[in-house]
Amino acid sequence: MMRATPVPASSEEALLRVENLTISFSSDPNAAPAVLGADLEVRRGEVVAIVGESGSGKTTLAMSVLGLLAGNARITTGSIGFGGADLLTQSPKQRAAIRGSRVGLVPQDPMSNLNPMMRIGDQLGEVLLRHGRATRQNVVRECCRVLERAGIPDPESRLRQFPHQLSGGLRQRVLIAIGTACDPELLIADEPTSALDVTVAARILDQIAEISSKTGMAVLLITHDLGLAAERADRVVVMQHGRVVEAGPAAQILEHPEHPYSRQLVAADPGVRARSGTSRIRHRDVDATDCIVEVRGVSKTYQRKRRDTPVHANREVSLKVPRGSTVAIVGESGSGKTTISRMMLKLETPSSGSMLFEGNEIATLDRQKTAEFRKRVQPVFQDPYSSLNPMMTVRAIVREGLDHYRIGTRDERERKTDELLEQVGLSAEMGRRHPAQLSGGQRQRVAIARAVSMDPELLVCDEPVSALDVLVQQQVLDLLRDMQEQKGLTYVVITHDLAVVREFADYVYVMRDGSIVEAAETARLFEAPQEEYTRQLLTAAGVG
Incomplete structure (x- = not known):
């Protein structure tokens, strides 16, 4: 297997230098290492x-720099040089002093990495106080400064809030x-935007770039999004089976990949195809008069307490889902798209309007019809960390x-x-594991396998491939396409990935502030969007 040839640089130029690093998670000498002879x-x-x-x-390679590997990890060869010192020769206390002060981390999932029981100010203040960057007297002022630099408006009020009171984009900014x-x-930024819509993701990455520009901070970006790597990185390192198989300038890797695996990644990425003009907009003839789901003037309002100001999640939403079609609902976080999908699944009840499944009001189905409905309509939720029972094996x-x-x-x-496990790319051995033993992408594959196990007629998918790398994403989308052609399945897809929508959906509804602002067949929407907001979304995603 071809090894990467690092870009020439002197020791003085390299802030981080990883050489011949091998990491194993098993005492079995025949087990394949998680990282094998990697250079970075x-x-x-x-x-x-x-x-x-x-x-x-x-991710294992990146976490080794932070000293955050699991207890059963063993580094058998190599060195990790940072600022001229070998981190592997340092004591745990020395590593802890570097972590957070000289090497920072933005992890993937804010809800798993922010303490739900602590206010934002306490979590941020703890870091500043621990590393001597603030005193008890000025910690509030310093917290406000740091939040403001991360692009968080009204930082003083945010300090008093808990993570669940913030949007996904704001939680990511807190990280x-x-x-x-x-x-x-x-x-080290580990998939910092995989769960965010395109406009919020662009702002998050702009914020990291702005901080880097002001402070001279280097960034190690862990991502499965090659389009993101092409736009944001100076150099790209490609890993396969624990090895670095290719490394070089981003434009070179994306435009002229040398290793077969790199070429495979580039070919599989819908974002890269859209940017290069090689993607094809999906066009299928579907009977628009035969609708399995019809939404008529649906509004959803939340009001926890009588004196609270009502929150209008949806306002007079109307849409149709033709049988056998793929309908995508897109929009920023907070646009109301997920609320609509939850009402389709009978997990929420409309405040007004009608939500019909084959002509029957979903909200008023009796117990027996609800049981049948749940068999025929299956969900794939966005978060594979919370949607799987941690006590059950994958097979179960x-x-x-x-x-x-x-x-x-x-x-x-x-x-x-x-x-089903084979169809979604999971081995029989994976079936014996529990969710905690799987990666985020592997967990999402389990969620998809569970959903299609019932041979449903309608699959309501909330960000079904956002956590997947491009090869698995392509495999899952191909599987869904094949099932649709063979069984006439219908999909409603809630997503921020407009490159996927371009190739996968037949119809697109664009939502903003709880309302539908544009609706069209996919080809017409991407080629001639009518609304400025739609054009902004397409531009932010690099497909407009």
């Missing part, structure tokens, strides 16, 4: 992106504030619906479970 270099002020599919070792609070020399999770509805014999259910 990041210069001061540089942005380096590590790309690769789930399980390629990119940026924490990761950059001590003006680190290196920031995928088989759960089959067991509940007693579909087939036990042997038939076992065989179907095996087929």
